[in-house]
Amino acid sequence: MSDSQKFPVAAHALAYLAHKNATSPEHAISSAELAASMPTNPVVVRRVTAMLARAGLIDTRAGAGGGAWLKRPPGEIGLDQVLRAVHGCTHLGVPPPGAAGCPVGERIPVAVGAAIVAADQAAAARLAGITVADLLSTDPEKL
């Protein structure tokens, strides 16, 4: 896989919604406004917000005055949920298949893969200790 910017965009969007107190349909923020705050393209934002909506972190509504708003309090949204919502992982690579026929050569990739999974879980656990609300705190408590 490649260097996707989905996670940073998602985290930024959620933090922006929290900052604007967008917690109900009448305070929805449009993809254009979110995009302007990054800055990036509204379509890029909508691609991410659609995934966040599917994960149940936000809701969106089409039409005039539509946009996105938070479905849960910012302090209850861990960044690990954000990472999962955008299908992110730590991307340390995929183990090579290993030479067929060599009993040791076939076992090494399994061990390497397990190490990558362990590192991935450790990163997710660390992100679970940071919430969207933490992204707005002025002093770097948990960061």
Add this chain to the structure above:
Amino acid sequence: MSDSQKFPVAAHALAYLAHKNATSPEHAISSAELAASMPTNPVVVRRVTAMLARAGLIDTRAGAGGGAWLKRPPGEIGLDQVLRAVHGCTHLGVPPPGAAGCPVGERIPVAVGAAIVAADQAAAARLAGITVADLLSTDPEKL
């Protein structure tokens, strides 16, 4: 950045060297043999072994009978050192620059970047608890 396979290749190469007890110049393993065990291309292996040599984890020698061998015991090579040797990171993306002029919009990317660094460090700390020797153990103790 993209989904680089350098880390899995490096870990596999080190584990293979450990399995072959390649710990001195006279037991050097050629890039061709390492490549055959993945399988991949010898040049890809040499690109990685050159980085591992620069990091002091292995030594290499050119010429007939040359190749690579471990410079340190497998149990003393943590996978975090391997990751650093190949300049790896968790690749969660780079925070967007943020809209200039907005005090909050400019602070969010900093916080997001700090969260990414925290996740990166957590993954490295987890990898530090796994050594090349662990990759060869038959039972999944630390994996």
Add this chain to the structure above:
DNA sequence: GTAATCGTAACTGTTGCGATTACCAATCAG
């Protein structure tokens, strides 16, 4: 109805990567 907005598809240009080829330097065998 009109305007605004989301969701999604299609397309483009760029970037990064693995693989391959090629060449030079280094090393050993004879």
Add this chain to the structure above:
DNA sequence: CTGATTGGTAATCGCAACAGTTACGATTAC
């Protein structure tokens, strides 16, 4: 010394993934 083997590195190719953009249908407020 000569030749064969091997690592290091550069150049190149083809592929895949991504951000950005345009476009269009569907939905909603006024």
